[in-house]
Amino acid sequence: MITKSLKKRESELANVNRQLEILSNGIFKSGELPTFKDKISEIDQFPLKPRQLEILQINLGYMCNQVCEHCHVDAGPDRKEIMTKEIMEQCLKVIKSTAAHTLDLTGGAPEMNPNFRWFVEEAFKVGIKDIIVRSNLTIIRSNKKYYDLPEFFKKNNIHIVSSMPHWTRGKTDKQRGEGVFNKSIKALQELNAVGYGLPGSNLRLDLVYNPSGAFLPGDQTSMEKDFKKALLEDFNIQFHDLFAITNLPISRFLDYLIASENYEDYMYALVDAYNPEAVKNVMCTNTISISWEGWLYDCDFNQMLDLKVEGKVKHIKEYNEDLLQNRNIRVFQHCYGCTAGAGSSCQGSVI
């Protein structure tokens, strides 16, 4: 069980250049597998271009109360990178005039940012329609100061999206840490108690399923059926939708793939499962991702590889949606993770 981030462990994979090197060498350099750029060129999708902007995804910081083995952010309690109020104010200026209807707050644990609640309330005041909070659930039970989060979420009609790798304790704790399952169950029950996730309720509670290992997610609809049945029967828990998300080969998941000697097989599996139909709906085509420092990216994964958006505008302080909407989206081999099977995004399958 890991307890520290790659950065804290001073792992070579904490260096994004090393990750990019791994993703461009070996099976891709030898031509055994096609690069993502070559693959989408076959269907005239290179350069990949944005569609209508719908979502601003903001990473409020890399600090987290958990140290999940598959985390692509390399988040954890030892990460001190947190978005300042000043950057949040710059984000609010953008939110005021953006065409995007949804704010997707992520981290780390976004709730750990000291200005989290203020930011949520201000964002609604300046006119955003929906706010998603990617909550790891355990944060609600981790400290007294977070106990009232369910009420705060309810008051603001926040859409909660939470990770839950399996409906059994063993698999969940193996991926996310000892005791995470029990705390997550408790948190889900509390969210249900205030009305979240109930059939017909407008308080949306969706779960995210990430495979806990070197394999791809199965069919989202049948997984959802299994999750719903097990959580209801065993714990009387209800939720709305299940999003099946593929683990991308970056950061801690890449570290795991290499250490467990699964890297090549996993890349083969992703390339074999490449689905051209998924390409046009990948999330980078309707999302802009903003880092804790205000840098702009095509998606959260590019953010973690520090592949900033192409073009003149690279920071929230110089944000210009017209220019950004004309950019070319930066792609690399990790993008195969979003086009495998039924496709994968922060909203689950894309087809």
Add this chain to the structure above:
Amino acid sequence: MSKTYYDPADLRKFGSITEWSEELGTKFFDYYGKVFEEGALTAREKSLIALAVSHVVKCPYCIDAYTKDGLQRGVTKEEMMEAVHVGAAIESGATLVHGVQMMNKYNKLSM
């Protein structure tokens, strides 16, 4: 030439058998794909049957493939091991039921 009869990387090349006999290869893979679709049995149930049979026919490629397939479908390790035992029970039963043949022959030959 590989020094072992089984190379895990060969599983990825399974589809290439079609190159040397396109018609039969294509027919096989079409059939194979159809068999595993949802039907009267769910795809999940079929995956567990395939895992049990993989052990009985002792196919390392199939064991790798259907363990991974099970994981993708959220099948638990307890379910997987029970399926393997079902295969093992049938296989050992198939051996033991021949004991009746042995007993018959024994009795026939003995005074």
